[in-house]
Amino acid sequence: MSKYLGIGYGSMNFDIKLKNPAFDFHIIFSKEADGLNYARCLEFDLLTYGKSLEESCANLLKELAEFIFINIEQNTINNIFDFTADKSYWSEYNSIKQKITIDTLNKVKTYKDNIEHFVIVKDPAMKIAFDFGTVKIAMKETWLIDTAA
Amino acid sequence: MCYINSVSYDYLINEIFTKYKINYCIEKARFADASKLYVCSSDKLKIRPVANSFNDIHSPIPQIYIKDLFNKLSNYQDYKHLPFNDIFNKINWTAYK
Numbered sequence: 001m002s003k004y005l006g007i008g009y010g011s012m013n014f015d016i017k018l019k020n021p022a023f024d025f026h027i028i029f030s031k032e033a034d035g036l037n038y039a040r041c042l043e044f045d046l047l048t049y050g051k052s053l054e055e056s057c058a059n060l061l062k063e064l065a066e067f068i069f070i071n072i073e074q075n076t077i078n079n080i081f082d083f084t085a086d087k088s089y090w091s092e093y094n095s096i097k098q099k100i101t102i103d104t105l106n107k108v109k110t111y112k113d114n115i116e117h118f119v120i121v122k123d124p125a126m127k128i129a130f131d132f133g134t135v136k137i138a139m140k141e142t143w144l145i146d147t148a149a
Numbered sequence: 150m151c152y153i154n155s156v157s158y159d160y161l162i163n164e165i166f167t168k169y170k171i172n173y174c175i176e177k178a179r180f181a182d183a184s185k186l187y188v189c190s191s192d193k194l195k196i197r198p199v200a201n202s203f204n205d206i207h208s209p210i211p212q213i214y215i216k217d218l219f220n221k222l223s224n225y226q227d228y229k230h231l232p233f234n235d236i237f238n239k240i241n242w243t244a245y246k
Contacts, residue, residue: 032213034153047217048201059201062180066202069179070187070195083221 005029005037005053006144007096010061012068013136019078027060028093029053029144042093045085053144061137068135100143152245155209158186160241161199162206169231171222178202188218191227209245 008027026042037053039060040046048063050056071077084090156164166173172189183202187195199218200210219233 032211034211034213036152036211036213038213045221046198047214049211049214050201062178062202063198065180066178066185067198070198074194076194083224 001033002030003032004092004096004145005031006142007093008057008139008142010137010139012064015134016072016077020081024140025064026093027057027142028089028096029056029142040085040089042085042089044080045083057139057142061139065135065137068137072134096143096145152209152211154212154242155245156212156215156240156242157207157209158200158203159206160243161210161215162186165236165240169236171228171231173199188222190225196225197221209243212242215240 006029008029009024010027011022011024013022023043025044028040028042030038030040031053032038036049036051037056038047038049039053039056041060041064044064044067046060046063046067048056048059050059067080068077071080162173165171166188172191172193174187174189174193174195176185176187177183178185181202183204184206185202186199188197188199190196197218200214216237219237222228223231223233
């Protein structure tokens with residue numbers, strides 16, 4: 001049984017000719033019955049895990065960088081959107097997103113839900129970014145359900 | 150941390166990928182001092198990274214990840230004919246501490 005921990009998004013910017021030269025990618029964090037933390041990128045349905053949420057996120061960003069690099073190398077970069085995550089994950093992402101309101105400074109402004117509260121993650125591991133010449137991958141914002149609330 | 154119900158990378162390769170003719174390759178990871186396992190298509194293109202990068206081929210992959218991987222592979226033209234439910238149920242799961 002999945003327990004969703006929160007959501008986040010990051011950006012990719014390409015200096016090479018692509019159908020989508022810049023886009024955001026979306027992540028959903030969960031804790032599963034085995035006690036591990038999982039991070040899933042919805043655009044490519046990439047899943048990684050870690051002992052902590054921060055570790056799962058850091059592993060996912062490395063995975064994204066590897067995934068992009070490999071697809072550039074083997075000239076399949078325009079196919080990377082062919083395998084998006086199941087719509088149930090997108091629904092869950094949107095459900096969590098609807099519970100938070102973000103002002104123009106990208107700060108959590110209000111809570112719409114009295115049960116679940118959200119915190120902005122400031123852990124440096126969440127700010128990991130890759131820049132390997134043709135592509136920049138960076139985490140932008142992460143909102144976690146504050147389990148202590 | 151205890152990985153309950155896991156398989157190792159070498160088990161996945163030797164007992165599943167090889168047995169069911171799922172093409173794979175192992176490469177040096179570009180962004181970590183580790184190795185990376187990929188599932189490849191029939192024409193040898195890398196189509197899916199498998200689990201996290203690893204340093205030890207005996208290290209564990211959690212059961213939930215394997216289930217997710219099989220779900221994905223069952224949608225690929227090259228592998229959709231494979232009986233992934235049966236394969237999953239026959240895995241000799243191990244606990245790692």
